[in-house]
Amino acid sequence: MRDFCQKRLAAYKLPRTIEFWESLPKNATGKILKREIKRLRITTQVHGSRIDEGV
Numbered sequence: 001m002r003d004f005c006q007k008r009l010a011a012y013k014l015p016r017t018i019e020f021w022e023s024l025p026k027n028a029t030g031k032i033l034k035r036e037i038k039r040l041r042i043t044t045q046v047h048g049s050r051i052d053e054g055v
Contacts, residue, residue, distance in 0.1 A: 001018050025036040 002014075005014055019041075025033040025040070027033055
């Protein structure tokens with residue numbers, strides 16, 4: 001994933017972290033709940049289960 005991004009994006013656009021999720025939290029209309037993702041990421045950071053750190 002990182003190689004794919006490096007070949008196609010400018011250096012300042014490269015993601016700092018890459019995380020893989022089995023599913024994303026969605027509301028009743030199917031939109032992704034970004035606030036819920038932020039909350040879940042904060043919870044996992046506190047418990048130390050980060051997936052992948054950036055460069």
